[in-house]
Amino acid sequence: MAGGNAIRGSRVGAGPMGEDERGESAPRQVVSYYCARGHVTSPSFATGDDQEVPVEWDCPRCGLPAGLDSENPPEPIRNEPYKTHLAYVKERRTDAEGAALLDEALTSLRVRRGDLAPAE
Template sequence: MAERALRGARLGTQSFEDERGVEMAPRQQVEYVCPDGHTFTVVMADEAEIPYEWEDPKTGQIGQLANGEKPEGKAEKPVRTHWDMLLERRSVDELEEILTERLELLRGGEIGPPHLHRPAKKSAAKKKSA
């Protein structure tokens, strides 16, 4: 096992490359202000879209952009319920007709759980003859 060990270098985050000839991406410092007046800066790329709010890495408070205007809120779509989606496919008259048909089938014992079915008249006649 000792023969396979690397000598003269640590394993992990050590890099043998230097930074000569490497051009860093252009950056900017963005200042945020917390509700208690504390300010902090965040380094971001020049082409990055700057968010209005950012969490302070030290205190965990949410800071707002120091010299920025609050963006307008997005227009939120109203929540579509099952009923709304159903009305997109059928009219109320069609739904009432379907409901009437299904209730007749349910009451007649043709659909639905067996324990809710009423005994058929034929089976009652068979019991009397037996």
Template sequence: MVHGTPGYRGTRVGVAQGSEARNHSDHGQGDQLPRIRVPYWCSKGHETRLVFLKLPDEQIPQTWDCPKCGMPASRDPGRPAAPRTDEELYKSHLDYVKERRSSQDAEAVLAGALERLRARGVLSDQLLEDA
């Protein structure tokens, strides 16, 4: 069964002005805060439209990472954001892991994890023979 309320207390930012913290947002109190939709374009032409609270223009980010390609996107379609330098390029989770661990460390962690799975009976040696 799916429970009708989220599993955390409070409300999302901008749900209702003057409302008390509740565990669901359908309490019917407060007025909706004004919102605006802001478009961003990357150098590859991808358009991303984000919704923000209606804030002063200087509080809305001028650039945003494109969710499709990871390149920086700007609010001006005719002037894409400057590409990142080599130090700022997108890193995957694996890249961060490789920065923290050497190949030997990774082998030791993997061996330990496999040993714990075998001890619990979750992993048999027959499953590893095909790999």
């Protein structure tokens, strides 16, 4: 393995790369966003005719949505709790419908096993 020089492609004493090497940077504007927990985030965006500032921004501290109005920040998103398959089935059917389906399935099973004569 070669030497342990961690900085590659530059020489000792070289200054930081400036605008001469990279070109001019775009004009920027700093916008403040406010979340429901009182955090303030101030990212900077490029200015221009075709540039739009987002209405909402995710707060990097708590993850809640942050808005432009400090007095009325956006409400936190309500997450639905995890539902099991049984919970979804109970939403679609009443207890009476479930009992009827269970009776039908048990009758069919007993007929296949020979425990019950087929219904006519």
